[in-house]
Amino acid sequence: MSKVYVKTFIIKTYGPNKLFDITDKVEKIVEESRIENGVATVFSHGSTGAIVRIKPEQAEEYSYVLWDLVPIDGWQHPGNAYAHLRSTIISTKLALPLIGRKLVLGPARIYFVENQCYVARERRITVAVEGE
Amino acid sequence: MSKVYVKTFIIKTYGPNKLFDITDKVEKIVEESRIENGVATVFSHGSTGAIVRIKPEQAEEYSYVLWDLVPIDGWQHPGNAYAHLRSTIISTKLALPLIGRKLVLGPARIYFVENQCYVARERRITVAVEGE
Amino acid sequence: MSKVYVKTFIIKTYGPNKLFDITDKVEKIVEESRIENGVATVFSHGSTGAIVRIKPEQAEEYSYVLWDLVPIDGWQHPGNAYAHLRSTIISTKLALPLIGRKLVLGPARIYFVENQCYVARERRITVAVEGE
Numbered sequence: 182m183s184k185v186y187v188k189t190f191i192i193k194t195y196g197p198n199k200l201f202d203i204t205d206k207v208e209k210i211v212e213e214s215r216i217e218n219g220v221a222t223v224f225s226h227g228s229t230g231a232i233v234r235i236k237p238e239q240a241e242e243y244s245y246v247l248w249d250l251v252p253i254d255g256w257q258h259p260g261n262a263y264a265h266l267r268s269t270i271i272s273t274k275l276a277l278p279l280i281g282r283k284l285v286l287g288p289a290r291i292y293f294v295e296n297q298c299y300v301a302r303e304r305r306i307t308v309a310v311e312g313e
Numbered sequence: 314m315s316k317v318y319v320k321t322f323i324i325k326t327y328g329p330n331k332l333f334d335i336t337d338k339v340e341k342i343v344e345e346s347r348i349e350n351g352v353a354t355v356f357s358h359g360s361t362g363a364i365v366r367i368k369p370e371q372a373e374e375y376s377y378v379l380w381d382l383v384p385i386d387g388w389q390h391p392g393n394a395y396a397h398l399r400s401t402i403i404s405t406k407l408a409l410p411l412i413g414r415k416l417v418l419g420p421a422r423i424y425f426v427e428n429q430c431y432v433a434r435e436r437r438i439t440v441a442v443e444g445e
Numbered sequence: 446m447s448k449v450y451v452k453t454f455i456i457k458t459y460g461p462n463k464l465f466d467i468t469d470k471v472e473k474i475v476e477e478s479r480i481e482n483g484v485a486t487v488f489s490h491g492s493t494g495a496i497v498r499i500k501p502e503q504a505e506e507y508s509y510v511l512w513d514l515v516p517i518d519g520w521q522h523p524g525n526a527y528a529h530l531r532s533t534i535i536s537t538k539l540a541l542p543l544i545g546r547k548l549v550l551g552p553a554r555i556y557f558v559e560n561q562c563y564v565a566r567e568r569r570i571t572v573a574v575e576g577e
Contacts, residue, residue: 183315183447183575185351185444187412219449220486220573222352224410228366228421233533234492242526243533250515250530251382262374266382269365269375270402270534278488278571280451285571289492307410307417309352311315311443311575312449315447317483317576319544354484356542360498360553383514394506398514401497401507402534439542439549441484443447443575 186214186310194302196295197253197264200233200240203306204290210308211284219312221284222276223291226305229264231271231294240292247271253296264296279312314445318346321439328427328434329385329396332365332372335438336422342440343416351444353416354408355423358437361396363403363426372424379403385428396428411444446577450478453571460559460566461517461528464497464504467570468554474572475548483576485548486540487555490569493528495535495558504556511535517560528560543576 188210194201203223211221223232235243251267271294278285293304320342326333335355343353355364367375383399403426410417425436452474458465467487475485487496499507515531535558542549557568 183449185315187350187410187444189412218451220575222408222410224408224417226417226419228368228371228419231533234537235529235533236492239492239524239526239529242524243529246526246530250534260371260374262371262378265367265371265375266378269363269367269404270382272404272533272536273366274408276408276486276488276538276540278451278486278573280453280571285488285490287490287492307412309410309444311352312451312573317447319482319542319576321544354540354542356540356549358549358551360500360503360551392503392506394503394510397499397503397507398510401495401499401536402514404536405498406540408540439544441542441576443484 183313189305189307192304194295194304195300197298198244198248199295200244200292202290203293207291207308211310214310216310216312217282219279220276221279221310222274224307225273225293229268229297230273230304231268232275233271233292233294234275234289236289261297267296318442321437324436326427326434326436327432329430330376330380331427332376332424334422335425339423339440343442346442348442348444349414351411352408353411353442354406356439357405361400361429362436363400363405364407365403365424365426366407366421368421393429399428450574453569456568458559458566458568459564461562462508462512463559464508464556466554467557471555471572475574478574480574480576481546483543484540485543485574486538488571489537493532493561494568495532495537496539497535497556497558498539498553500553525561531560
């Protein structure tokens with residue numbers, strides 16, 4: 182019989198183009214849920230952030246290639262459409278299978294990508310764990 | 314104890330590169346589901362549309378930057394591979410957390426993105442609400 | 446009352462830029478789950494693959510336009526950041542609604558995209574079926 186466990190936390194970020202490791206916070210919620218098998222989904226509340234799974238040693242190079250694909254020129258201007266484009270193509274959420282109370286993550290980590298030019302911005306992140 | 318509520322609706326679209334606000338239709342299904350906490354997922358059935366969450370005042374600029382990233386030149390030719398590329402990088406689905414019977418959406422809205430050059434095309438959209 | 450069914454299989458791939466049809470394997474797991482209505486999610490375990498839904502006759506052209514958007518130059522060098530970029534923008538997972546024991550797929554198929562330059566690489570794929 183399936184159940185669901187939903188919890189929210191807040192991180193402080195700065196940007197643009199910075200990655201913040203949120204793996205420990207996500208894994209803690211998965212553990213609290215006591216769900217064995219199912220799916221855990223990590224949601225960023227706003228529409229300009231993004232969630233990625235990547236190996237730590239790749240994170241810096243990833244931020245460069247992301248910049249090449251979708252440069253953040255927008256932040257000196259009122260508009261931030263490039264941040265929305267990044268959010269919609271990377272996704273503001275990441276879902277991972279949960280097997281035997283462990284997230285299927287391998288050597289990768291879960292990162293929040295701050296696309297906007299802010300200092301000490303508060304970002305709200307919700308984790309929903311569904312399963313048995 | 315978790316349950317699931319799945320419902321489909323149809324919208325008429327035209328394109329290419331147009332956004333259609335489907336938030337009210339999605340929220341109505343979430344309300345009907347009577348699920349309090351969990352995840353609501355919006356799926357576009359075809360493989361050339363896309364679903365995005367974005368603020369209304371950003372929608373027009375978003376369609377321009379999307380055009381810059383993946384131009385829709387394909388529609389004058391038999392192939393529509395660019396529409397598939399858009400669908401797969403934006404995603405044909407959008408999942409949002411549901412907390413206290415409210416979708417976590419903030420000031421943003423949910424849009425269907427019509428990538429193809431059609432008039433009065435029918436697009437089928439399914440919402441699955443899972444939770445307790 | 447909702448339940449969840451999670452199962453993993455392995456495929457052999459080669460690359461870069463090749464698509465492998467995994468629809469039959471996914472549909473078999475959906476059938477085994479005996480779940481009628483809900484959501485089926487297909488996850489690729491690593492952080493360099495991707496899962497797409499596309500019509501078979503579009504698959505080859507899709508691989509060309511994907512190459513145009515995110516070329517795989519990285520494989521001659523130590524880094525493979527382009528593969529990570531592809532994975533994060535296409536997504537390493539695909540979710541589909543399940544209605545009346547049928548995946549909503551239409552004439553499309555489900556493909557694993559091998560972005561890396563390997564021969565006979567083993568790729569682990571998990572399907573989670575949630576619903577009633």
